[in-house]
Amino acid sequence: MIAYRLHDVDAPPRWDDLPLPEPGPGEVRVAMRACGLNFADLLMLQGQYQERPDLPATLGLEGAGVVEALGAGVTTPAIGTRVAVFGSGMLASHAVVPAVACLPIPDAMTWPEAAGFQIAYATSHLGLARRANLCPGERLLVTGAAGGVGLTAIEIGKLMGAEVVASARGADKLAICREAGADHVIDADAPDMLEQLRALGGLDVTYDSVGGEAFHSAFRATRPEGRLLLIGFAGGDLPRLAPNHMLVKNISVIGHYMGAYPRFNPQALAGSLGALLEWYRAGRLHPHISHVLPYDQVAEGMDLLRSRRSTGKVVIDLPDGG
Known part of the structure; x- marks a missing residue:
């Protein structure tokens, strides 16, 4: 098998030839077909991700492929099942994962769709439904709205009955946000973002993956009992909180890291993914993939992620491991 591995944060990753692994008890081996890239992969390259694996480490946090071998005690998913997988080491021709980490996917779902589905959609669904308790009729701001998680937040926010405001950089990205269902769009570089948000009537919920000034504008435009959901800090600046304003306006700032759910609440994650797949089967979700690249162009x-030239997901097409 081959795997794209990081040996040192000061050196670029490389494709390594490795022995084909055998699944242990409770595990399966998946012949991978595609891997979705995420901003977390960039942080891992720099040694800045909140979970730091021992090196050398195979990159890739989500992917999709076909189950080709079962470990002891495993009966499902059966050999030949098409699955999406969330975990570490997905940027490889083969991956050994716990059987419970495999999500059978609909026949109509393409490999790129399946490879980039879980992190972005589950982050938005768990964040908006479980953590922020978004209600019908509320006004939702999505920052970084043309990115992988941003577009899913627009879709899910609309499905939950919210009025969605999308912030992204440039006319082309704002047009994509409108296509995803945004009711209002604001250029992220606009000097009057706060005034535009206030002119709309303020915010009930903010889904923020950017941080910095975008967070501060959203915070100041938040209405009493509003919620600000912290997804990440792609802008590079950690927001400065004002607890006194949180107090007098009854505002909540909520941290949300989807990657922790397999450890502390796998049932919540499974329920979220089940609901999302039902929406997909019903034609209510439309994964946006701007680039599918061959494996030698990781x-x-x-x-593309680093320079913010992509929209939605970037997916790597993997060698046929089967």
């Missing part, structure tokens, strides 16, 4: 895919 570095170019990472650069």
Whole structure:
């Protein structure tokens, strides 16, 4: 098998030839077909991700493929099942994962769709439904709205009955946000973002993956009992909280990291993914993938994320491991 591995944070990753692994008890081996890239992959390259694996480490946090071998005690998913997988080491021709980490996917779901589905959609669904308790009729701001998680937050916010405001950089990205269902769009570079938000009537919920000034504008435009959901800090600046304003306006700032759910509440994650797949089967979700690249262009895919030239997901097409 081959795997894209990071050996040192000061050196670029490389494709390594490795022995084909055998699944242990409770595990399966998946012949991978595609891997979705995420901003977390960039942080891992720099040694800045909140979970730091021992090196060398195979990159890739989500992917999709076909189950090809079962470990002891495993009966499902059966050999030949098409699955999406969330975990570490997905940027490889084969991956050994716990059987419970495999999500059977609909026949109509393409490999790129399946490879980039779980992190973005589950982050938005768990964040908006479980953590922020978004209610019908509320006004939702999504920052970084043309990115992988941002577009899913627009879709899910609309499905939950919210009025969605999308913030992204440039006319092309704002047009994509409108296509995803945003009711209002604001250029992220606009100097009067706060005034535009207040002119709309303020915010009930903010889904923020950017941080920095975008967070502060959203915070100041938040109505009493509003909620600000912290997804990440792609802008590079951690927001400065004002607890006194949180107090007098009864505002909640909520942290949300989807990657922790397999450890502390796998049932919640499973329920979320089940609901999301039902929405997909019903034609209510439309994954947006801007780039599908061959496996020898992983570095170019990472650069698309780093330079923010992509919209939605960037997916790597893997060698046919089957």
